Amino acid sequence: MNSLRWLVPFPGSSLMLAVFWLLLVNRVELPHLALAVAVGLLVPPLTARLRQARRPLRRLDAALSLSAVFLYDMLVANVVVAGLVLGPRRRIVPALIRVRLDMNDPTAVALLAGIVTLTPGTVSVEVSAERRTLLVHALRAPDPTGVAAQIKRRYETRIKEMLAC
Numbered sequence: 001m002n003s004l005r006w007l008v009p010f011p012g013s014s015l016m017l018a019v020f021w022l023l024l025v026n027r028v029e030l031p032h033l034a035l036a037v038a039v040g041l042l043v044p045p046l047t048a049r050l051r052q053a054r055r056p057l058r059r060l061d062a063a064l065s066l067s068a069v070f071l072y073d074m075l076v077a078n079v080v081v082a083g084l085v086l087g088p089r090r091r092i093v094p095a096l097i098r099v100r101l102d103m104n105d106p107t108a109v110a111l112l113a114g115i116v117t118l119t120p121g122t123v124s125v126e127v128s129a130e131r132r133t134l135l136v137h138a139l140r141a142p143d144p145t146g147v148a149a150q151i152k153r154r155y156e157t158r159i160k161e162m163l164a165c
Helices: 002-007 013-025 030-046 060-086 106-118 145-164
Strands: 095-100 123-125 131-140
Touching: 013 030, 060 106, 060 145, 095 145, 106 123, 106 131, 106 145, 131 145
Parallel strands: none
Antiparallel strands: 095 131, 123 131
């Protein structure tokens, strides 16, 4: 078993990379299978020192709540952005918003930035060096402080509960 762990130290990452490689080339032929296995076996050990220690999930209920809120917000935001793009231009009120964070854990801040970016109509532009401020571009923000408060209330609070940070 130890010799197998030595050969494949990150089995989940190796499998994921091999599968993604095959999906990317869209062919299951011997040369592509061999390359997928090679990529899966070689890339994870070569990038191991780039991995950061992950913060353990502390509260599953907060993770489920965050997921539900995020999925709901994505659905609503898709409809809102479609209306903005297809409707009159005067309804678009873009703004750059600084969101002051109550957390500075790298995993938590990265998760928040990713959620903001994945929600249509908003993009995380920058995280400050000390990870205390997130700069967000919003497609429609007539009340920038309200948008910042909503990000904090809907996402940051749940992330803090979920990761206990």
